[in-house]
Amino acid sequence: MSQPLPFTEDQRDCLQEISNVAMGAAGEHLASFSKVFVELSIPVVRANKAEDLVDALVSLQGLETVSGVAQRFEVGPFSVGGGETSTIVGCALVAITESSFRDLAQQREVCIESDADAQKLLMQLADTITHVCLPMLTEQLGVAAPVMPTSEVASLHVPLAEFKVPQIDGWSGLTTVEINYHLEGHPFNCDLLLILPDSATASLCKALDALLV
Amino acid sequence: MSIPLLICDDSNMARKQVARSLPSDWDVDITFAVNGAEGIEAVRAGKVEMVFLDLTMPVMDGYEVLELIQQERLKTIVIVISGDIQPEARERVMKLGALEFIKKPINKEKLQGVLSDYGLL
Numbered sequence: 320m321s322q323p324l325p326f327t328e329d330q331r332d333c334l335q336e337i338s339n340v341a342m343g344a345a346g347e348h349l350a351s352f353s354k355v356f357v358e359l360s361i362p363v364v365r366a367n368k369a370e371d372l373v374d375a376l377v378s379l380q381g382l383e384t385v386s387g388v389a390q391r392f393e394v395g396p397f398s399v400g401g402g403e404t405s406t407i408v409g410c411a412l413v414a415i416t417e418s419s420f421r422d423l424a425q426q427r428e429v430c431i432e433s434d435a436d437a438q439k440l441l442m443q444l445a446d447t448i449t450h451v452c453l454p455m456l457t458e459q460l461g462v463a464a465p466v467m468p469t470s471e472v473a474s475l476h477v478p479l480a481e482f483k484v485p486q487i488d489g490w491s492g493l494t495t496v497e498i499n500y501h502l503e504g505h506p507f508n509c510d511l512l513l514i515l516p517d518s519a520t521a522s523l524c525k526a527l528d529a530l531l532v
Numbered sequence: 533m534s535i536p537l538l539i540c541d542d543s544n545m546a547r548k549q550v551a552r553s554l555p556s557d558w559d560v561d562i563t564f565a566v567n568g569a570e571g572i573e574a575v576r577a578g579k580v581e582m583v584f585l586d587l588t589m590p591v592m593d594g595y596e597v598l599e600l601i602q603q604e605r606l607k608t609i610v611i612v613i614s615g616d617i618q619p620e621a622r623e624r625v626m627k628l629g630a631l632e633f634i635k636k637p638i639n640k641e642k643l644q645g646v647l648s649d650y651g652l653l
Contacts, residue, residue: 329544329545332543332544332545333545335543336543336545336546337637339543339588339615339636340615340636340637341615342615343588343614343615343616343617343636344615344617346616346617346618347617347618347619350618350620356618356620356621357618359587359588359615359616360588361542361588361589361590459637530545531545
């Protein structure tokens with residue numbers, strides 16, 4: 320179940336628009352990586368409970384098994400007033416359906432014979448998207464590029480209902496930005512989900528307000 | 533005489549960014565549209581000399597707007613302003629008759645550079 324957003328309409332619109340610009344920049348890299356024109360959609364901002372995270376992967380609902388790679392990242396410093404600053408921690412999840420994954424392997428001309436092969440391609444896909452999208456997002460927010468440790472597999476070949484993201488364990492309320500990528504003429508369906516815990520909301524709102532002045 | 537302009541983007545912030553990036557000495561009459569369907573209606577009404585057009589929008593996207601402008605031979609200058617920076621996106625909109633493609637986020641320098649390049653300042 321979707322929760323009420325912790326943003327004003329202007330803040331939501333601003334987050335959606337800067338996500339749109341960031342997803343476009345990452346889309347260009349995905350197009351080079353997959354050798355296909357990428358169809359972009361409109362990013363969707365939602366509030367979710369952590370236990371309902373898969374509800375945020377709207378574009379992947381009703382499909383087959385899904386694999387995902389997640390990266391916790393740290394962004395900041397955000398000014399929080401009174402000369403104080405804070406950093407926020409978020410998680411970037413790249414989730415892809417089984418048939419999309421096979422399609423991508425074909426496009427990349429790689430053989431997937433083991434889970435290790437699958438993980439390698441998943442990591443490459445995730446890095447292709449997140450290493451452009453996140454810095455583009457923070458650049459627009461006027462903060463330094465995010466510190467991003469290596470991606471880790473969240474779930475591999477599981478039905479969406481069983482999809483888990485251990486990287487967000489301990490978080491309760493979440494803001495998610497769903498960014499869906501399609502490859503033109505291909506059965507490719509992949510989501511980048513930016514996940515922010517409730518603890519990040521206040522800093523994020525301040526940064527969005529600064530853009531809205 | 534003020535110049536009739538259309539700013540067509542689903543984001544309120546993006547529409548404001550375009551409006552703020554216009555040359556400050558321009559006397560303009562701006563129409564805002566929140567999707568391509570609203571945008572094409574404004575163009576069909578015949579009072580739009582220049583369109584600043586986003587690509588990824590609900591209801592009707594920017595490509596469809598360009599196709600309709602071309603099919604219906606509507607007289608207006610279209611400058612695409614989009615976050616979709618794939619070289620192929622630029623090629624496609626230029627083939628569909630756009631004057632130029634500007635990468636988001638827009639600012640005064642980028643917009644005035646393009647307007648100046650095409651002798652529109």
